[in-house]
Each structure stands twice: as structure tokens, then as C-alpha cells.
Amino acid sequence: GGSLKEVLAKKIPQEREKMLGIKCLHGDKKLGEIKVSNVMGGQRGLLLLMCDTSYVDPNKGIFYRGIPLKEVCAKLPRTQKGSKEGTPEGAFYLLTAGKMPNKKQAKAVTTEWQKRGKLPDYCFKLLDSMDKRVHPMAQFCAASAALNPESKFVEAYNKGAKKPKYWEYIYEDSMNLCAFLPTVASVIYCNIFKGGKGNRKLDSSKDWSDNFCNMMGYKDSGFVDLMRLYLILHADHESGNVSAHTTQLVGSALSDPYLSFSAGMCGLAGPLHGLANQEVLVWLDKLVAAIGCEPSDEQILKFINDTLKSGRVVPGYGHAVLRQTDPRFSLQNAFAMKNCKNDPGVKLVTRLWKLIPKVLKELGKVANPYPNVDAHSGVLLQHYGMNEMKYYTVLFGVSRALGVLPQLIWARALGAPIERPKSFTTDFLCKFLSKS
Numbered sequence: 001g002g003s004l005k006e007v008l009a010k011k012i013p014q015e016r017e018k019m020l021g022i023k024c025l026h027g028d029k030k031l032g033e034i035k036v037s038n039v040m041g042g043q044r045g046l047l048l049l050m051c052d053t054s055y056v057d058p059n060k061g062i063f064y065r066g067i068p069l070k071e072v073c074a075k076l077p078r079t080q081k082g083s084k085e086g087t088p089e090g091a092f093y094l095l096t097a098g099k100m101p102n103k104k105q106a107k108a109v110t111t112e113w114q115k116r117g118k119l120p121d122y123c124f125k126l127l128d129s130m131d132k133r134v135h136p137m138a139q140f141c142a143a144s145a146a147l148n149p150e151s152k153f154v155e156a157y158n159k160g161a162k163k164p165k166y167w168e169y170i171y172e173d174s175m176n177l178c179a180f181l182p183t184v185a186s187v188i189y190c191n192i193f194k195g196g197k198g199n200r201k202l203d204s205s206k207d208w209s210d211n212f213c214n215m216m217g218y219k220d221s222g223f224v225d226l227m228r229l230y231l232i233l234h235a236d237h238e239s240g241n242v243s244a245h246t247t248q249l250v251g252s253a254l255s256d257p258y259l260s261f262s263a264g265m266c267g268l269a270g271p272l273h274g275l276a277n278q279e280v281l282v283w284l285d286k287l288v289a290a291i292g293c294e295p296s297d298e299q300i301l302k303f304i305n306d307t308l309k310s311g312r313v314v315p316g317y318g319h320a321v322l323r324q325t326d327p328r329f330s331l332q333n334a335f336a337m338k339n340c341k342n343d344p345g346v347k348l349v350t351r352l353w354k355l356i357p358k359v360l361k362e363l364g365k366v367a368n369p370y371p372n373v374d375a376h377s378g379v380l381l382q383h384y385g386m387n388e389m390k391y392y393t394v395l396f397g398v399s400r401a402l403g404v405l406p407q408l409i410w411a412r413a414l415g416a417p418i419e420r421p422k423s424f425t426t427d428f429l430c431k432f433l434s435k436s
């Protein structure tokens with residue numbers, strides 16, 4: 001029992017003690033060696049970060065708090081009448097508390113976020129003053145940072161709060177930020193794509209996802225369930241990816257959660273990260289324009305080979321860590337098979353799943369020839385009428401808050417210090433190498 005905050009208050013001292021013990025007893029043990037190629041290769045392959053909210057196993061896929069993502073989706077409590085999906089609020093509870101919520105606990109997060117969600121006027125004003133050419137992600141980052149006058153952490157810090165108490169304020173800020181996000185994101189959507197028209201009020205009978213969809217102008221319960229699933233799936237992916245690591249890094253300077261999250265979102269906005277979901281749709285549109293939506297296998301294979309011959313990658317395929325079909329792809333495909341299996345986009349994506357890996361395997365250099373999360377999300381959103389590809393990364397961003405903010409709460413709870421890796425000059429490296 002107990003509220004999420006009470007559960008944390010009980011668990012944190014135990015975890016602190018465990019960490020302290022490990023540090024004292026094993027602080028000098030080695031976890032590996034650092035090669036020049038690791039340093040020059042984007043720190044790949046180095047065990048440098050600790051993260052308990054989630055874990056990515058190359059072959060077994062993604063685990064939230066030790067539970068495979070598929071099982072997470074199956075087991076999250078169904079709190080909303082008529083809904084076949086769990087809620088992202090439940091996933092936030094799981095990632096934060098470290099255990100699966102029961103129905104009451106998941107529902108309590110929903111109620112908290114309804115209560116905390118009234119967006120300050122200055123934030124509406126900021127968003128309404130934005131030029132439509134400012135990319136939805138840039139607007140999202142600006143609004144998240146601009147909410148920093150709301151920070152309970154800043155207030156407490158300025159009053160001299162003690163370090164062991166920091167997490168409590170980070171928790172409050174994280175809860176409030178999550179509560180604000182559907183309004184922030186839907187105002188961006190309506191301002192850019194719907195001429196500023198849209199409902200801006202949270203409805204206390206609706207959960208987080210339903211309010212988000214409703215404020216963007218989507219009433220279809222199928223779309224709301226897709227959104228629940230989407231927001232659960234994109235939430236957390238260890239702590240080494242750009243959005244999670246940036247949030248951590250900035251938070252380690254004790255910048256408040258609004259600033260830290262905003263920084264993370266600036267990273268999500270890059271084409272090698274969150275923006276990839278946009279690229280897939282552009283590629284699929286080109287495929288359909290070239291060979292129609294029901295092409296033969298031969299036509300598809302030729303189109304894939306032409307993409308590769310032109311020096312481009314097949315978007316939505318491959319992964320830096322995973323070595324199998326991304327479970328987030330499979331879960332979206334399972335949703336599609338249940339709800340819209342005759343949609344032309346869905347049919348095409350499902351057929352490509354059978355064809356593309358064969359071609360990529362034949363190249364002999366692709367470490368993972370299977371689809372990733374981005375290969376599927378776009379066609380599902382389009383099925384329900386959301387065609388604005390430029391906006392897709394904002395949905396990813398709203399979801400990512402549910403992973404990076406629990407990571408931030410725990411970093412402060414465990415007293416993680418400011419991050420400060422040491423750098424060295426090329427001269428130093430050359431001298432070092434000439435001696436070794």
C-alpha cells in the first residue's frame with residue numbers, strides 16, 4: 001500500500017545503504033578496460049552508466065524493472081473502462097517504484113496528474129507566440145524549459161534544503177512536469193496544424209492519454225488505446241541513449257527537472273535518435289509513389305536494393321544494441337493485427353518485415369537486419385488520421401518523460417555526483433601511443 005512517494009521514501013534508504021556498501025567494499029574492482037577505439041567510437045562497448053529503471057539485452061529485448069516489455073504490456077492494470085491497454089501512468093509507477101502497480105496504485109497516478117495538470121498562463125502565451133516555422137520539437141523543448149518557475153526543487157534549494165531531501169522535490173517537479181506535458185504537446189499540435197483551434201482543458205474523467213488525444217482533437221477510442229500503448233513503449237531504453245543520458249548529465253549539475261528534461265528533448269530531436277520515426281514514413285511514401293501500395297515481392301526487393309545502391313540505409317531497420325526484432329515493433333504489430341490488419345500501410349509494413357531482413361543479411365555487414373521501433377509507429381498513427389509526420393517525435397518525447405524522470409529522481413535519491421569525465425588532447429594520445 002501507500003502512495004508512490006511513500007513507497008519511494010521506504011525504498012530509498014535501503015537502496016542508499018546497498019550502494020554505499022558496494023562502493024566501500026568493491027570500489028576498486030575493475031569492470032573492464034578502455035580501448036582507444038571505445039573512446040573514439042562514441043563510448044560504445046564501455047560499461048559506464050548505472051540504470052535500474054530498464055535494461056536492453058541484445059537478444060532478449062527490453063526489460064522495464066526486470067520485466068520483459070511484452071509482459072509489462074500484458075500485466076499493467078487496465079484502469080480505464082472499455083480500454084484494452086494498460087496506462088502510461090502505470091508504467092511510470094513501475095519504472096519509479098520498481099514494482100508493478102496494482103489497479104489502485106496505477107489509478108492514483110492518473111488522479112495525481114489530473115490534479116497537477118493546470119498549465120500556467122505564461123506557458124500558453126509562450127506557445128501561442130511561436131512562429132509556426134519553429135519545429136514542434138523546438139517548441140516542446142522551449143516550453144519544457146520555460147516551466148522552470150514551477151520548480152519546487154529550485155525553491156527548496158534556494159532555501160538551503162539538504163542533499164538527502166533533494167529527491168522529494170525532484171519527485172514533485174517530475175510529477176508536475178508529466179502532468180503538464182499533454183497540454184503542452186497538444187497546444188503545439190493544434191497551433192501548428194489546426195489553426196490554433198482545440199480544447200485546452202483537462203477532463204477529470206479522462207486518463208493522461210485520453211486527455212492528450214482529446215485535446216489534440218482525436219475522439220476514437222481505438223486511437224486512445226494506441227496512444228496508451230505508444231506512450232508505454234517509448235518510455236525507457238536504459239540510460240546510455242542520447243535523450244536519457246543528456247537528461248542525467250544536465251540533472252547532475254542540479255539543474256531542475258524542467259531544464260534537464262528540455263535538454264534531453266533537444267537530443268531526442270536529432271535524426272539519428274527520435275526523428276527517425278519521421279524518416280520511415282518519408283521512405284514508405286516514396287515506395288508507394290514508385291510502385292503502389294500492393295507491389296509484388298520482386299518490385300519491393302528492387303526498391304530496397306535501389307535504396308541501398310544509392311548509398312542510403314533502410315530506415316527503421318537495424319539497431320546499435322538489439323540483435324533481434326525490436327519488441328516495440330512486435331507489440332505495435334500485434335496491436336495492428338488486432339485492430340487494423342487490413343490497413344494498406346500496416347499490410348505493407350508487415351510484408352516488408354518478411355522481405356527486408358533477407359536483403360540486409362545478404363549484405364553481410366549489418367549487425368541486426370530486423371526492424372526497430374520506428375519501422376511501425378508511423379503507419380499506425382496514420383491509420384487513425386494523424387498524418388503530420390513532423391509531429392511524431394513530440395509523441396516520443398511525451399513518452400520519454402516517463403523513463404528519464406524516474407531516472408532523475410533515483411539519481412538524486414542515491415546522491416549521484418556531478419558528471420565530469422576527463423578529456424585528453426590528441427598530443428597526449430600520440431605521446432602515450434609512441435611509448436606503448
Ligand code: FCX
Pocket residue numbers: 272273274276308312313314315316317318319320321360365366367368372373374
Ligand atoms: N540499412 C542499410 N545498411 C545498414 C542498416 C540499414 N538499416 N543498418 C546498418 N547498416 C549498415 C551500416 O550503415 C554499416 O555500414 P558501413 O560499415 O558501410 O558504414 C554496417 O551496416 C554496420 O552497422 P551496424 O553495426 O549494423 O549498425 P550501427 O550500430 O552502426 O548503427 C543504426 C545502428 C540503427 C544507426 C543503423 O542500423 C541504421 O542506420 N539504421 C537505419 C536508421 C534507423 O532506423 N534508425 C533508428 C534507430 C533506433 F531504433 C532508434 O534509436 O530510434
